Amino acid sequence: MTNNVQVLEAYKVVPVIQISSLDQVRPLAEQLITNDLPVAEITLRTKPSLTSLEVIAKEFPEILLIAGTVLNNQQAHSAFNAGASMIVSPGFSPQTIRFCLDNGLDIIPGAMTPGEMEQALDFGLKTIKFFPAEAAGGTKMLKAVSAPYKELRFMPTGGIHPANVNDYLALSSVVCCGGSWMVDPKLMADNDWPEVGRLIRHARTLTSNNSN
Structure with missing residues (x-):
């Protein structure tokens, strides 16, 4: 998983995208690349x-393609067949993790407790x-758990926005942050791609100077 994590660390922010129509896929991919x-x-x-x-796997191979909100190994299998190169789950499912590891598929599972973090290390x-990052204690929680679990690095997601993203990225244990503000579903539904592009550029500018 080293190469994919290095990509995430380089870009610092991961757009968490909810697609409501296939018509959104190509213009969104173009905005991400541009x-x-x-x-x-x-x-x-x-x-x-x-x-x-x-579609993205076939037409936009330069995009690091992640399947999110993966809840079980059946969904992980489907995402793998669809071309995803990484799985992200909201929770910690040993079955899903084992499936991904057995099939050479990168996975970043969700975890918010020390017990889950120890299972990840296992x-x-x-x-x-x-x-969910903010609801689970935010940067204070991350600072606390990073002390005993020095091997772990984190991708905080949930409640991340322009006003707090750099607070997370300032922590040495944080690889990147997941956020949806730059890919607002309403903007995509309205085909407001210029505004989506502006928000993506702003997200890159906002986080580009943060070298935790």
């Missing part, structure tokens, strides 16, 4: 999500999703 944020976490919350993964995982 504005220097070729990373997409497509959440498996909507009907077009798996087909969206297939699986040999070094990067986890801290979710």
Whole structure:
């Protein structure tokens, strides 16, 4: 997983995307590439999500393609077949983790308790999703757990926005942050791609000077 994590660390922010229509996929991918944020976490919350993964994998191979909100190994298998190169889950499912490890598929599982973090280490995982970040104690919680679990690095997601993203990125244990503000579902539904592009550029500018 080293190469993919290095990509995440380089870009610092991961757009968490909810696709409501296949018509959104190509213009969104173009905005991500044009504005220097070729990373997409497509959440498996909507009907077009798996087909969206297939389109991006086929037509935009330069994008690091992540399947998000993966709840079980069946969804992980479907995402893998659709072309995802990484799985992100909101919670900690040993079955899903084992499936991904057995099939050479990178996974960043969700975890918010020391017990889950220790299980991640038992699986040999070094990067986890801290979710829901703000509700689970935010940067104070991350500072606290980073002391005993020095091997772990985190991708905080949940409640991340322009006003607090750099607070998280300032922590040496944070690889990157997941956020959806630059890919607002309403803007995409309205086909306001210029504004989506502006928000992506702003996110890159906002976080580019943060070298934790």
